[in-house]
Amino acid sequence: MAVRAAKMDQVKQKVEQMGVFFEKIGHAPMSGRVFAYLLVSEPPYREFYDIQEFLAASKSSISNAINHLMNEGVVDYMTFSGDRKRYFRVNASNWLKKTKEGVRQVSVLSELVQEVLEDRSGSKHLDFNEGLKMIVDFQQHIAQGIEQSIASWEAKHGKA
Amino acid sequence: MAVRAAKMDQVKQKVEQMGVFFEKIGHAPMSGRVFAYLLVSEPPYREFYDIQEFLAASKSSISNAINHLMNEGVVDYMTFSGDRKRYFRVNASNWLKKTKEGVRQVSVLSELVQEVLEDRSGSKHLDFNEGLKMIVDFQQHIAQGIEQSIASWEAKHGKA
DNA sequence: TTTTTAGTTCGACAATTGCAGAACTAAAAA
DNA sequence: TTTTTAGTTCTGCAATTGTCGAACTAAAAA
Numbered sequence: 558m559a560v561r562a563a564k565m566d567q568v569k570q571k572v573e574q575m576g577v578f579f580e581k582i583g584h585a586p587m588s589g590r591v592f593a594y595l596l597v598s599e600p601p602y603r604e605f606y607d608i609q610e611f612l613a614a615s616k617s618s619i620s621n622a623i624n625h626l627m628n629e630g631v632v633d634y635m636t637f638s639g640d641r642k643r644y645f646r647v648n649a650s651n652w653l654k655k656t657k658e659g660v661r662q663v664s665v666l667s668e669l670v671q672e673v674l675e676d677r678s679g680s681k682h683l684d685f686n687e688g689l690k691m692i693v694d695f696q697q698h699i700a701q702g703i704e705q706s707i708a709s710w711e712a713k714h715g716k717a
Numbered sequence: 718m719a720v721r722a723a724k725m726d727q728v729k730q731k732v733e734q735m736g737v738f739f740e741k742i743g744h745a746p747m748s749g750r751v752f753a754y755l756l757v758s759e760p761p762y763r764e765f766y767d768i769q770e771f772l773a774a775s776k777s778s779i780s781n782a783i784n785h786l787m788n789e790g791v792v793d794y795m796t797f798s799g800d801r802k803r804y805f806r807v808n809a810s811n812w813l814k815k816t817k818e819g820v821r822q823v824s825v826l827s828e829l830v831q832e833v834l835e836d837r838s839g840s841k842h843l844d845f846n847e848g849l850k851m852i853v854d855f856q857q858h859i860a861q862g863i864e865q866s867i868a869s870w871e872a873k874h875g876k877a
Numbered sequence: 878t879t880t881t882t883a884g885t886t887c888g889a890c891a892a893t894t895g896c897a898g899a900a901c902t903a904a905a906a907a
Numbered sequence: 908t909t910t911t912t913a914g915t916t917c918t919g920c921a922a923t924t925g926t927c928g929a930a931c932t933a934a935a936a937a
Contacts, residue, residue, distance in 0.1 A: 575833075
């Protein structure tokens with residue numbers, strides 16, 4: 558029994574730690590923790606009250622967190638006949654899709670700096686413009702590399 | 718004169734718009750605007766009061782914003798002899814360096830999910846684990862692609 | 878038909894974050 | 908030596924964001 562409790566605490570810590578990570582990449586704290594919990598839990602689907610209890614949070618927090626994650630698409634739920642509860646889980650393939658989108662965002666900055674550069678075309682400060690060009694060039698190079706990587710990955714796996 | 722004023726308004730709008738972008742990638746609103754202003758302004762170096770006036774903000778806000786940006790390294794300043802003011806500007810090469818670091822962060826998530834996967838090694842839910850493996854694999858593939866792109870870019874340009 | 882359950886919605890509250898204003902500091906100028 | 912200037916620091920306020928508790932809803936169960 559003490560063994561179980563100890564394991565539980567380990568899981569809790571892991572969830573907190575991962576939660577912090579997901580916070581950093583833009584989720585609200587509770588959303589991060591819910592997502593983390595669904596990732597590590599066995600089984601990987603959990604009912605509402607279970608999540609609430611594990612995270613020691615209010616129903617409303619959990620409800621909001623889950624709905625955020627479901628809107629993002631990274632969480633969905635399954636049901637079992639004869640059981641009216643929903644079992645929430647990470648939707649790995651949607652998460653993968655989101656990840657792809659995220660990685661592609663690199664190119665946004667490059668476009669923005671490109672614009673700035675166009676506006677600056679008449680500038681006397683050529684060295685500064687050169688610096689910006691460098692950044693645009695780098696970003697575009699990376700973006701292209703990413704596109705290629707995505708393409709080769711999709712070729713290897715079953716696409717999307 | 719009306720022409721000038723109109724151009725000024727355009728610049729202001731551009732700065733706001735870019736500021737929002739920099740906000741999204743993690744800066745405080747004012748920091749984002751300061752950075753945006755330094756990017757588009759001609760000349761690309763500006764004194765404290767100039768920035769303050771352009772952004773219609775308080776000295777303390779500007780001071781804090783500039784210091785944040787200087788701590789990040791993406792802004793620094795130059796001076797002119799016989800002039801005690803500092804002229805703040807974007808440090809493009811440091812910004813580039815930061816950008817590189819940022820792009821490399823992709824691999825962090827993959828490591829985290831990799832860990833989760835190890836913890837889940839005894840799980841019955843093979844399909845779920847497969848989904849996670851997919852994500853790790855994708856991330857690693859992309860990370861590798863990025864490393865390669867960085868390497869080839871550095872080979873072409875003067876490294877760093 | 879009434880009760881229970883699973884989850885949502887709403888209003889208040891707490892924490893965090895960002896900005897402002899004013900007092901302050903250090904160095905240069907007078 | 909006194910004053911001015913360029914910028915900082917500190918305190919408080921305002922806005923935003925996250926969470927909670929409690930009342931609510933819709934569907935299932937009794």
